[in-house]
Amino acid sequence: MNILVTGGCGFIGSNFIRQRLTETGSPLTKLVNLDALTYAGNPANLADLASDPRYVFAHGDIGDTALVSKLLADHAIDAVVNFAAESHVDRSIDSPEPFIQTNVVGTLRLLNAARLHWAKLPTSKKEAFRFLHVSTDEVYGTLAAGDAPWNEECPYEPNSPYAASKASSDHLVRSFQHTYGFPTVTTNCSNNYGPFHFPEKLIPLMILNALEGKPLPVYGDGQQIRDWLYVEDHATAIWLALTKGRVGETYNVGGLNERPNLEIVNRICAILDKRSPRADGKPYITQITYVADRPGHDRRYAIDSTKIRKELGWSPKENFDTGIEKTVDWYLKNRTWAADITSKKYARERLGTKA
Template sequence: MNILVTGGCGFIGSNFIRQRLAEAGSPLRRLVNLDALTYAGNPANLSGPDADPRYHFAHGSIADEKLISHLLEEHEVDAVINFAAESHVDRSIDSPEPFIQTNVVGTLRLLNAARRHWNALPASRRAGFRFLHVSTDEVYGTLVPGDPAFTEETPCAPNSPYSASKAASDHLVRAYHHTYGLPVLTTNCSNNYGPYHFPEKLIPLMILNALDGKPLPVYGDGMQIRDWLYVEDHAAAIWLVLQKGRTGETYNIGGLNEQPNINIVKSICALLDRKCPRPGGKSYAEQITHVADRPGHDRRYAIDCEKIRRELGWQPRETFATGLEKTVDWYLANRAWAGEITAKKYNRQRLGVAG
């Protein structure tokens, strides 16, 4: 199997690539990683695995249809996995247009190239070709306490420019299956966390700010609830859907770990109190600061992932407690990785609030 991964130098994509290249007995023959290396794309995320002879890196955008067509043909690609996306809600509120260009126009051009490639394949390979689109639970909108969790049948009701752009891309993927027959799969995941997470997101931001003695900014009352999914569990689910999922279907992937943001921050503080105590013995929780809420902030996300469990036998391996401890341990051991990003690749004035 030859795979084209887009956005493979980002958080989820790089964890997926690491997992695939480390997997014993994998059917993988070639893995091509196309990444534009924007602010969140970091080649250091793949330091080590990038020496694997099966790995090939291509620098470019999913909006470059000519380049994608060339890669698909040159590497005889059997499957496309689209991780590439602008994904930060605050950034989408400040400037929506880059989200439309990457998440909507880019996905459209990727689909165009994949469709041409698929149509040109011999019948024996056409039957096995897949296009897997990685999306988010944010396309479903928001829930209130007591509402049932999002299912694959929940109507889209996006509330931010980011989630609207992802919903649009989901619709395009669906349309290319129903109009042209392209064998597609879509996954909608809950909030990911784990190693190599870009420092603007809630969990790494809180870990790094705590260690640097900075405020731990929490939006509003901190009672915004998210379902937290350990990134390695997510990567394994995507691989399973690619191999065994029914074409044209959507699969929700969740961590079965609903937590309010304020609980996340307090849990991080408790772990750091134990693993890296502050001088004088004070708790990191003293650094928690409540700030004005984000405009249009969704109150609750929750994923019903019964479909992927029932059809494919998947369920998360990590509890929130085990996954968060692994994550804190990773950041404690890799502070140089995070320091390089915040110093060289990110405007530190923007490294503020997340969640």
């Protein structure tokens, strides 16, 4: 199997690629990683795999139809896994337009290039081809405390420019399957965490700020609830959906780990108190600072993963206690990686300038 992965230098994409290339008995002949290397795309995430003869990196945008078409043809691509997206809610509030450009226009162009490639394939290859679109639970809106978790039949009610752009991309994917018979599968996941997570997101931000003696900013009352999914469990679910999922279907992927944000921060602080105590002996929770809530902040997300469990036999291996300890330990062991990100060193290197 030859697959094209878009956005593979980002958090989830790089973990997916790592899992696929290091898996024993992997069926991959070639894995092409197309990434525009915007602020969250970091080649260092995959530096140790760059010499793998199956791995090909291509620097470019999913909206570049000529480039995408060339990659699909030159590498005889059998499947596309689309991770490429602008994904940070705060950034979408500050500047919505890049989210429309990448998540909507970019996805449309990628879909169309892949559809045209698929249409030219011989029958056996055409029947086996898949386009998997990775999306988010945020397309469903927000839940009250007593509401049932979202399943695949729930209506879309996006509440941020980011969520609206991902909802739009999901609808485009669905439309290509319905209109053209193009073999698509969509996954909608809950909040991911784990190694290589970009430092502006909640869990890595709290770990790194704590270690650097900075405030730990908590929005509002800190009682916004999210369902936390360890990124390697998510990568496994994506692979199952790609290889065993039914064409035209959506699979919700959740970690079965609903936690309020404040509980997450407190848990991180408690682990760091044991793993890397402050020099002054004070607990890390003393660094918690409450800040004004995000505009339109969704109160609760929760995913019902029954469908992917029953149909594809998937279940998360990590519970939150094991996953968060692995995550904190990874950041403690990879301070240089995080320092390079926060100093924007890798961005300067891409531009050919010195640090």
